[in-house]
Amino acid sequence: MSDYDAIVVGAGNAGSAAAITMASKGLSVLLVDRSDPPGTKNLSGGVLWGNDLAKILPKWQSEAPLERFIQDKKIGFLTEKSSIIIDFKTKIFEENKVGHTVLRSKFDPWLAKKAREAGATVIPGITVESLVKKDGKIIGVEESGDVVTSNVVVLAEGINPRLAIEAGLRPPLQDWEVSVGVKEIIKLSPQKIEDRFNLSSTSGLASEYIMGNLGELNAGAFFYTNKDSISLGIVAPMERLRENGVTHTYDIIEQFKEHPSIAPLIDGGTVAEYGAHMIPEGGLEMVPQLFGDGYMIVGDSAGFGFSNGLVLQGMNYAFLSGILAGEAAVEAKSRNDFSSSSLSTYKRKLDNSYVLKDLRTFKDIRKVTNNKSMYTTYPKMLESILLEMLWERGQPKKKVREILGSCAADLNVGKLKTATDFYYMYRRM
Amino acid sequence: MLKIAVMIKQVPDSQDISIDPVTKTLNRSMARNVVNPPDVNATEAAIQLKDRYGGEITVITMGPPMADTALLQLMGMGADNGVLVTDRVFAGADTWPTGFTLASVADFLGGFDVIFCGEETTDSSTGHVGPGIAEFLDYEQATYVHKVEYENGFLIVVRDIEGAEETIKIGTPAVLTITLNANEPRNPTLKRKIDAYKKGIRLVTNKELQLDPACIGLKGSPTIVKDMKTVPDPIKNPSKPTIEELDKVVSVLIEKGVVK
Structure with a gap:
């Protein structure tokens, strides 16, 4: 008899969504996260599209710690002296309010709290050391010499899934599979933000750029407004950074901040936080075997994300994959069968959702995003x-x-x- | 078997605190809450005492409901029970009612052989509460302790005093305040944290304690903050070393064989 029906490793969007889905259907769930409060080490650019979140938390728009809803979306190119931008401002965004800027250090603890309210045991501040295998089946996790067992382990470890790699469930990350994102949060008064970007007290702006001023780095950049701060950063493929050798990511973010079109936007602001994170950009080719005897892999750990140079999304893929893994576990529990074939429903659900459909539709996108001429x-x-x-x-x-x-x-x-x-x-x- | 208590406090992480230059108040909005660092050393000292002489450890804190996570963390290290003293009437307390309330809780829980505290909190740095508890309970006390032994009902403790150490023997029951870095606190483990989560935290309000409202919370606090000033950083513009100066430093390091 296992200690839990499910152990979820990692309280990010995917892990907490899986925990909420399972716990609310009566499964006994342990959600473990390395940081305390849970999820506070997580990092995103910062735009959350909440269609999937609404499936498990219908009141998310009024309850979650959100910054500003996206009313104004800009995409464009920066060259050394110019910016060429498409500004898409629409009443449709305002009527639906599905896209929001978020600060993960506030949002993720809230989501983990929702998992606790749904009945999951949430243990923060613990780094799981390894997966426990028995007869080829994953039967639990180990920490400080103690083993905690479960029928299924949901691996929501994030982009560099150490447990999955060490257990041989996926190969170590390759350079081509990831980009590096470097982000700063710049404090700016709500008054300044609203005046500068022509926003109301609740509406926000999300801009994404192709950095045409950085040569063959193939770097992109983002600029989002929060309540009283700006989230901005750059994203560059690991391969290009390695190849380039001399340009550091912190130089690229400085060049972005000093760009003649960007500098005036952050004038008078002070840097409050900075961070860096890897982003899955390997597309379908980096997606590992997603399930097996006693385990499922979700979110960034599974390589779920979408990027075409101008659009960069991950959080919605995390929510949906977490929910679908949760549903698969609930069904497996009803059959009392957590074998690979029973958990294969997770893959089938993904196949029928936009998660794998998008990755298939855009399976050749890297040939575009890798094209140096684009940048x-x-x-x-x-x-x-x-x-x-x-x-x-x-x-x-x-x-x-x-x-x-x-x-x-x-x-x-x-x-x-x-x-x-x-x-x-x-x-x- | 020793009956041990550890009095702890959740404080904003000092790394995340800044002083608002306009309002001159602490800006805690960016700060996450952590266990007051010397309180973690106090918990470790309590666990070491229990490991050697046997006993049961209860960690106690007075604070808002969210302070339960601090107790769970310390139970994850090896404390047996967690007690959260939480009630609006306790809010706004300075060191006098805090010492009084915690002493009353210790009494309410049947008293202890040894009560551990951190030497002081990082968010107010008074060091009053530990000695206050001892006085209210009429226990023995030793402050700034970094080593604890137990022998036939007596505690032999080593105290940090300016530039020296002092070893003293005191009776029990006693309150000990433990210095920051007195020991190397163990990490909480998953299994212990799960057990703590299952066991839960005992909540104590003033309904149980029945303390005089004039002696607790803001009403019971004799301290009045008259003014708060920010002191300018004494090192305003540290001059950057020149390349020549750095070369000199490097050549001295090579000469002394520190670097090759």
């Missing part, structure tokens, strides 16, 4: 086109076709290369 040539090209079209210099005007031709010549890119790049972008994005 070097094309932002410059856009800048040149806009300069030609929007800057009156007393010169005869050109047709777009001619502008394109001369820009391509200036930047030394072949028309064929550009045509193929855009064709693949069109096909893969």
Whole structure:
């Protein structure tokens, strides 16, 4: 007889969602997290899309510690001297209020508290040392020489899943599978934020950029408004950083903060916190075997995230994978069978959800996001086109076709290369 | 078998506290709560005493309901019971009613052979409460202790005094206040934390204690804070060393064989 029906390792979005799903259906659940209060070591860029969270916590919009709902979404390119931005501000976001900025150090303890209220035993401040295997089946966890057993272990360890790797459930992380995110929280008064970004006391802004001023680092950046602070940061593929060697992530975030379009936005702010985190960007190729005898892998540990250079999402994939693993455990409990074949319903649920559907649809996206031209040539090209079209210099005007031709010549890119790049972008994005 | 208590407090993590330059008050909004660091040393000292001489340890705190996590952490280290003294009427207490209330709780729980406290809290640094408890209970006391032995009903303790140590023998029951870094506290374990969670925390309110409202909380506090000032950092603009100076330092280190 096991101590618990389920042990969940890690109180992040995936782990707590799994714990809530299982505990609210009467399973005995142990949720263990290394930090105290639970989840306070977790880090995200900071935009949460809550459609999935609503399935387990329908009142999340009024109860959760949220910062601002996303009313204004911007995406664009930065070059050394310019910014080219699409500003999408819509009443539709305001009517639905599904996207919110969050600070994980506040949000995650709240979510873990919800798991406790649902009936889970939540133990913070403990780092599980290893998984316990018996006859090829995962039967529990070990810490300080003590073994705690369960019918199923849900691995929600985050991006670098040490337990899963050590137990041979997935290979160690490879450079190509991850990006490095570096983030700062900059304190700014609500008054300044609302004036500067044309926001109300509850609405917020979320911007994401392709950093065209950093050469072949293929770096992106984000800028989100909280109640009384700004979350900003950069994201760069580990492979590019390693290859580049000299540029440190803290230099890149400085370059972002000093950009002529960004610096005025944070003027007068003070850095309150900073952090770094890896982000799963390996797509379908990095997804491991997701279940087996006595275990399931969820959230970042499973490589669930979406990135196409301009959109970066992970928290919603975490919630949904956690919920689906929870449902699979509840069904396994009703059959009293926690074998690999019984837990395979988790994979089937994922197959039918947007989690694996998205990863399949965009399985070739890395060929676009890895394309160095996306971060070097094309932002410059856009800048040149806009300069030609929007800057009156007393010169005869050109047709777009001619502008394109001369820009391509200036930047030394072949028309064929550009045509193929855009064709693949069109096909893969 | 020794009946042991540890009096502890949850404090904002001092690393996360800043002073608002305008209002001159402590800004705790970014701070997470931790167990007052010397209280962790006090708990470790209590567990070591129990390990050698046998006993039962009760950790006690006065604070808001969320302070239960502090008790669970210390029970995870090896304390047996947790008692949370929580009631709105206790709020706003300075060191006098805090000592009085905790002493009353110890009495309410049947008294103890040894009560451990941290030497002081990091959020107010008075060091009053431990000795206060001893006085209210009329127990023996020893402050700034970093080593504890037990022998035939007596405690032999080593105290830190300015530039020296003092070994004294005192009777029981006694209150000992333990210095920061007196020992190396063990980590809580998963199994013990689960057991603590299952056992739960005993809540004590003034309904049980029936203390005179004039002697507790803000009403019972004789301290009045008249003013609070921020003191400017004495090292305002530390000059950065020059390359030449750094070279000199390095060459001295090489000369002395510290680095190669």
